[in-house]
Amino acid sequence: MNHENAQAGAAGRLMTEIAGSPGETACGPVVSAVALGKSYGGLRALDAVSLDIFPGEILALVGDNGAGKSTFVKALAGAQPPDSGEIRIDGRPVALRTPRDAAAHRLGCLHQGLGLVDALNVVENVFLGRELRTNVLGLVPQLDHRRMRARTIELLERFGIALPRLNDPVLRLSGGQRQTVAISRLLLDEVRVVIMDEPMAALGVEEGRRVLELIKTMRSRGISVLVITHNMEHAFDLADRIAVMKNGRLVGVVPRAEATREKIVGMITFGTLQ
Amino acid sequence: MPPAAVTARDAIGHADRRLMFEGLGLLLVVIALAVAFSLINPRFASATNLVNVLTQASYYIVLAIGMTFVISSAGIDLSVGSLLALVTVVGFDLIKGGLDPLVGVVVMFGLGGLIGCFTGTLIAYVKIPPFIATLGMMASLRGLALLHSAGNMLYGLPPSITWIGQGSIAGVPVPVIIALLFALFGAWLYNHTRFGLHVRALGGNREAARLAGVRVDLVEVAVYTMMGLVTALGGLIMIARIDSTQATIGTAMEIHVISAVIIGGTSLFGGRGTIVGTVLGAILLSMMTNALVIAGVDYFWQLVIMGAIVLLAVAISNVRERRIPTLAFLLRRGQAAGGRA
Numbered sequence: 177m178n179h180e181n182a183q184a185g186a187a188g189r190l191m192t193e194i195a196g197s198p199g200e201t202a203c204g205p206v207v208s209a210v211a212l213g214k215s216y217g218g219l220r221a222l223d224a225v226s227l228d229i230f231p232g233e234i235l236a237l238v239g240d241n242g243a244g245k246s247t248f249v250k251a252l253a254g255a256q257p258p259d260s261g262e263i264r265i266d267g268r269p270v271a272l273r274t275p276r277d278a279a280a281h282r283l284g285c286l287h288q289g290l291g292l293v294d295a296l297n298v299v300e301n302v303f304l305g306r307e308l309r310t311n312v313l314g315l316v317p318q319l320d321h322r323r324m325r326a327r328t329i330e331l332l333e334r335f336g337i338a339l340p341r342l343n344d345p346v347l348r349l350s351g352g353q354r355q356t357v358a359i360s361r362l363l364l365d366e367v368r369v370v371i372m373d374e375p376m377a378a379l380g381v382e383e384g385r386r387v388l389e390l391i392k393t394m395r396s397r398g399i400s401v402l403v404i405t406h407n408m409e410h411a412f413d414l415a416d417r418i419a420v421m422k423n424g425r426l427v428g429v430v431p432r433a434e435a436t437r438e439k440i441v442g443m444i445t446f447g448t449l450q
Numbered sequence: 451m452p453p454a455a456v457t458a459r460d461a462i463g464h465a466d467r468r469l470m471f472e473g474l475g476l477l478l479v480v481i482a483l484a485v486a487f488s489l490i491n492p493r494f495a496s497a498t499n500l501v502n503v504l505t506q507a508s509y510y511i512v513l514a515i516g517m518t519f520v521i522s523s524a525g526i527d528l529s530v531g532s533l534l535a536l537v538t539v540v541g542f543d544l545i546k547g548g549l550d551p552l553v554g555v556v557v558m559f560g561l562g563g564l565i566g567c568f569t570g571t572l573i574a575y576v577k578i579p580p581f582i583a584t585l586g587m588m589a590s591l592r593g594l595a596l597l598h599s600a601g602n603m604l605y606g607l608p609p610s611i612t613w614i615g616q617g618s619i620a621g622v623p624v625p626v627i628i629a630l631l632f633a634l635f636g637a638w639l640y641n642h643t644r645f646g647l648h649v650r651a652l653g654g655n656r657e658a659a660r661l662a663g664v665r666v667d668l669v670e671v672a673v674y675t676m677m678g679l680v681t682a683l684g685g686l687i688m689i690a691r692i693d694s695t696q697a698t699i700g701t702a703m704e705i706h707v708i709s710a711v712i713i714g715g716t717s718l719f720g721g722r723g724t725i726v727g728t729v730l731g732a733i734l735l736s737m738m739t740n741a742l743v744i745a746g747v748d749y750f751w752q753l754v755i756m757g758a759i760v761l762l763a764v765a766i767s768n769v770r771e772r773r774i775p776t777l778a779f780l781l782r783r784g785q786a787a788g789g790r791a
Binding site: 319 | 647650653662663720721722
């Protein structure tokens with residue numbers, strides 16, 4: 177990390193502190209992004225963005241198209257490592273180069289466009305990349321369909337998710353059902369932090385409402401949620417704090433209690449706190 | 451409503467009902483065709499001929515199982531015929547030259563696996579589309595086979611090898627036993643192992659699989675390596691059966707193998723397939739070929755018919771998967787009208 181970035185990082189953190197943190201500041205953040213930077217050719221997609229996520233909070237990330245929201249969450253998810261800056265988990269710097277790294281730190285990401293494999297069924301999608309296996313004759317590993325299925329059902333029940341036909345390809349599920357499958361994937365990992373990129377996009381009203389409820393259930397179980405949304409209603413309904421980005425920079429973070437529509441829209445549009 | 455109550459009755463495992471029904475439908479088609487052929491020409495129904503059909507189908511079954519994995523990974527391998535030729539002429543030569551048959555067989559598998567691994571590397575890491583990569587390999591490998599044996603016909607294998615193609619255990623031909631065992635292994639690998647799941651995930655949605663932590667590039671190399679090994683096995687059965695080989699063996703074989711997979715119901719677009727379907731598809735094609743031969747149809751016409759069958763199979767699969775927009779629209783409208791009536 178070069179000097180310039182370090183300064184910008186400090187400034188970013190200061191801004192977060194000014195903007196205020198939720199009640200449990202004593203616990204310290206679960207995840208801290210410190211001065212993350214990322215360029216695509218000449219385009220500065222992320223410019224020294226620093227942001228803390230605290231335990232059991234819902235942090236909404238808003239901003240116009242091209243504000244750098246997706247680039248930011250991809251960095252946290254290990255899908256696209258940043259060029260500069262540092263990610264800390266429980267205060268310790270970590271390298272998140274692949275989605276596997278992120279998962280190993282119990283950081284889960286729900287990708288835009290879902291990231292499900294249509295041709296696979298619900299259980300296979302939930303367990304893809306983290307399959308349970310048994311040994312045939314104590315020698316040859318094979319998939320433990322029975323146990324994966326039982327754990328999927330248990331998980332769905334615990335979070336009050338109803339899904340028909342676990343053996344059907346998810347291709348045949350509705351948008352909302354597919355979204356719950358994608359979320360179930362994350363819950364399975366006992367994630368501490370879930371990052372969601374537009375989880376309610378392209379869902380009907382009723383289905384969107386169910387996903388909102390599910391996100392709140394996750395918070396009540398102590399999971400932190402970082403959610404990108406374009407929908408101001410959702411941001412105000414869900415979030416404990418609202419973070420605003422513009423042109424690759426973090427404009428500021430506002431606690432829900434102090435947030436007004438005008439203030440947030442102003443930040444999105446003009447890129448300043450006032 | 452607890453989801454468990456709804457789902458507990460479903461079978462355990464990957465089995466998708468629609469695929470199971472399709473498998474059943476295909477079985478009925480195979481039986482119906484067998485009956486039809488027998489009625490047209492009673493010679494078809496003779497026990498010796500049916501055993502002959504199954505024996506002929508055996509190496510196609512083996513190759514088509516490998517191809518099911520390739521196509522499920524959203525790939526294709528056009529180089530099977532050429533690789534089979536290269537592997538068999540090299541193996542044949544070595545064994546005839548006095549090399550221990552077992553070592554010769556090991557060399558065949560080693561060569562097949564290595565070349566498959568190379569093809570897979572071209573596809574996964576050099577990012578050459580499977581169609582082009584294997585098209586290039588198809589030409590190059592055929593050339594190497596021709597360079598190696600200069601168009602000579604090779605024959606005269608030791609009995610220990612020919613037994614693989616011509617022997618029988620309790621009246622069942624060895625190739626049929628090998629094909630059956632390999633089909634069981636293939637079905638297990640496809641449905642019940644992490645490798646099989648990752649192959650289907652790779653073919654279904656490469657990016658989603660990568661994000662889920664699947665090592666997609668490695669899996670892709672493994673799929674083509676497996677295809678290379680399978681080609682060696684198919685080649686071994688083939689040369690053991692006919693006790694000869696030459697550099698032009700397996701010409702146009704890929705069309706037969708790919709057709710068997712597609713007729714079997716595996717999606718050309720990756721992600722979904724069945725091994726049972728592939729086995730039935732291979733048997734169906736061998737039956738057709740056999741019936742055409744018995745009926746005295748010219749080989750050139752057989753090629754024409756084979757090509758038409760492939761095109762028809764893909765068209766049917768596209769209708770089934772509703773990939774043809776206008777047709778899908780008509781089907782939906784038809785169903786809606788049916789619902790109102």
